[in-house]
Amino acid sequence: MPPALRPALMRPRPSPPFDWLQGEVLDLRERYEQAFRVEDPGLNAWMNLPADGRSLRLLRQQPARRRGADAALLYFHGGGWIVGSPSTHADISRRLCDRTxxxxxxxxxxxxxxxxxxxxxxxxxxxxxxxxxxxxxxxxRRSAILCGDSAGAAIALALERRLEEPMRRQVLGVGAFYGSYGLLEHLSSQPWGSRAEGLDQGSVARYWRLAHGPAEPSPYAIGALAAPSTVPAYLLAAARDPLLPDSLALAEAYRRCGRPFTLDLAEGVGHGFLHEANGSKPAAAALARVSAWIDGLIPSP
Structure with a gap:
């Protein structure tokens, strides 16, 4: 049985709307942080990790009831690679932490x-x-499970591709939730998403361009991600997400190269729906399925 969850974490809504297509990035970033920052009442601690002459900030969230397993989750937040932080996605990561x-x-x-x-x-x-x-x-920790949503899903999957043995053997799986993997051409014909939501073709193309610059090929693209691996992947997709074809195409690429994967299509919900897990039955059910998959990856003590 999953550990008991803490009181609901509510994610605020932005006002006024964001101009994702033409807005200045630093302004978008600051306003996004102010609008979406989640106050998590759980057991948390910020850490500063020295990394190549700089400081990398990490948020450690501890569960309400820890299971007897020598494993931990490593999470990458969404935000199109240009906005967001552990604080803006602490609602999703907190629920994963407590449920697992x-x-x-x-x-x-x-x-x-x-x-x-x-x-x-x-x-x-x-x-x-x-x-x-x-x-x-x-x-x-003896092992880790990598997880991420949207742009963070692409980072988590790209990190697994970057690993060499024996570290790859310590990664039990990768959970990728409604990820963005570079299929920009289909967005103009999608019925879901809008410029106001930052999910139109122009906005998503902007994120992709800003995330890469001249870098080629992209480590986040399906061609880079779809390589044989023994590490299982969990692709959670949303039926009303304009980025749905990205997850479907990656699943097909995994099928062709023989990588073990699970494709989970959540009906009736759109991009970012895991933020709504406290009030949405499909979101809560999807989170439970992800947690059950993670539970199945962990060896018995």
Whole structure:
């Protein structure tokens, strides 16, 4: 049975609307943080991890009731690679933390356009090494599960591709929730999403361009992600998400290359729906399925 959840975490709504297509990035970032910052009453601690001469900020969330497992979650928030933080997505990460009974480390990775790919992947690697390290200051976990939503889903999957043995063997799985993997051409014909939501073709193309600059090929694209691996992936997609074709195409690419994966299509919901898990039955049910998948990855003590 999953651990009991804490009181509902409510994610505020923005007002006035954001101009995702033409707005200045630093202004969007500041307003997004103010509008969506979640106050988590749970057991939390910010950590500053030295990484290549700089400081990488991590948010450690501890569950209401810890299970007896030597594993932890490593989480990457969404926000189109240009906005967001562990605080704006603390509602999703908190629910995963409490439902699985596992410690969770949410990565405050460097944002674009100041820091383009592969900077977020490098930050994820530093955080994963910290999570697995038995040295001074490390968490000393035997294994990890990588998770992320939207842009964070692409970062989590790209990080797994970056790993070498034996560290890859310490990653039990990757949970990728309604990710963005570069299929921009289909967005103009999608019935879901709008410019006001930042999910129109122009806005998503802007995020992609700012996240990469001249970098080619993209580490977040399906061609880079779809390689054979023994690490299972969980692709959670939303039926009313304009980015749905990205998850479907990645699932098909995984099928062709023989990678173990689960494709979970949540009906009646759109992009970012996991933020609504306190008031939406489909979102709560999807979160329960993700947590059950994570539970099945962890070896018995």
């Amino acid at each position: 009974g596992l410690d969770l480390i949410s990565v405050d990775y460097r944002l674009a356009p100041e820091h383009q790919a592969p900077a977020p992947i490098e930050d994820g690697l530093a955080a994963l090494i910290h999570l697995l390290s038995t040295g001074a200051g490390g968490l000393g």
